Amino acid sequence: MIPQKPDPDNIDVKIFRAINNSQCGFLNTIIPVTDKSILFISTLVPATLFGVSRANNNYYDENSSVLLSLSEILSSGLVFGTKNIIKRDRPFTTLSNVHYNKGKFLLDRFSFPSGHSALSFSMATSLTLRYPDKPILITGLFLCSSVVSLGRIYLGVHYPSDVLAGMLIGSGSAAVIYSLRKEIIKGKNNLFNEKGREDVNQKSISTAFIFTSFIATDILSYFLGQTKSKILNSGNVGFDLRGYDNKINFRYGF
Numbered sequence: 699m700i701p702q703k704p705d706p707d708n709i710d711v712k713i714f715r716a717i718n719n720s721q722c723g724f725l726n727t728i729i730p731v732t733d734k735s736i737l738f739i740s741t742l743v744p745a746t747l748f749g750v751s752r753a754n755n756n757y758y759d760e761n762s763s764v765l766l767s768l769s770e771i772l773s774s775g776l777v778f779g780t781k782n783i784i785k786r787d788r789p790f791t792t793l794s795n796v797h798y799n800k801g802k803f804l805l806d807r808f809s810f811p812s813g814h815s816a817l818s819f820s821m822a823t824s825l826t827l828r829y830p831d832k833p834i835l836i837t838g839l840f841l842c843s844s845v846v847s848l849g850r851i852y853l854g855v856h857y858p859s860d861v862l863a864g865m866l867i868g869s870g871s872a873a874v875i876y877s878l879r880k881e882i883i884k885g886k887n888n889l890f891n892e893k894g895r896e897d898v899n900q901k902s903i904s905t906a907f908i909f910t911s912f913i914a915t916d917i918l919s920y921f922l923g924q925t926k927s928k929i930l931n932s933g934n935v936g937f938d939l940r941g942y943d944n945k946i947n948f949r950y951g952f
Contacts, residue, residue: 703794713858714789717851718797729849730799733814736846740770740817743908757895761883762828765875766821768882773820773871777813777864786810790854798854812856815864816871818843823872825908835908 705711744767751759788809790798805813822839829835847865850856856864875882883897 705793710857710859711789711793714793714851717848717858718789718854720852721797725852729845729852732842732845733849733853736814736818740821743821744770758828758897760895761879761886761897762825764886765828765879765882766824769820769824769868769872769875770817772875773816773868774813776867776871777811777816780811780863780867781806781808781813784808784810786857786860788855789857796854797852804855809856810860810863811867812847812850812860812864814850815843815847815856815861816868818846819865819868820872821868823869824876827872827876839908 705715744763747759747766748763751757751763786809788804788807790796791807819840822836822843825839826836843865847861850861851858879897887893887895
């Protein structure tokens with residue numbers, strides 16, 4: 699038997715173990731759904747918000763969708779660049795006995811920082827800055843973002859420091875884009891030759907609209923996951939690839 703390597707003696711790993719070892723049936727059902735849906739939500743919400751507000755001549759919400767999209771793009775770019783500079787391996791490749799789904803698809807092998815955390819906090823911060831008078835929306839957004847972020851540790855793919863860095867990058871990206879909102883909105887209006895579209899919050903965004911988008915995407919993600927699981931379990935579709943090292947197999951289904 700190959701002896702297990704002892705964990706590094708630091709708070710990052712200790713917190714990771716505490717969260718990753720708290721496996722239970724309820725969290726095993728909820729967290730994978732929210733984890734998968736954040737990528738869909740980050741596309742669906744700004745696109746739908748832009749389309750609906752554009753159709754209703756709601757300039758403020760239309761501009762909010764543009765600022766939201768730019769916040770997500772900036773945070774994703776910063777995450778990608780930082781990952782490829784730091785090149786930190788994910789915890790399931792460096793630690794022993796990590797609770798981790800070996801069939802889980804990952805976009806890259808690097809751990810620091812967490813892209814999911816950056817994306818979710820970019821959304822939450824951007825919409826908070828644009829709609830500070832909606833406490834229910836703000837609370838719900840940051841609650842969802844926290845679940846997604848902690849879920850990355852629970853799923854064994856990120857350390858707490860990865861998640862914290864992702865939160866800061868996401869929130870910081872949204873703050874930077876918000877600070878440049880006048881220039882961005884002016885540039886957008888000039889690009890489409892639409893001067894006179896004042897950025898005034900006359901028609902406020904619907905909290906129900908945002909939450910409905912989140913819930914609908916979570917439900918869709920759940921059923922898609924169930925369908926994919928049935929296909930993979932049938933053994934008829936899919937193929938095996940070697941992942942980060944020769945000890946870990948990843949299965950991709952179509």
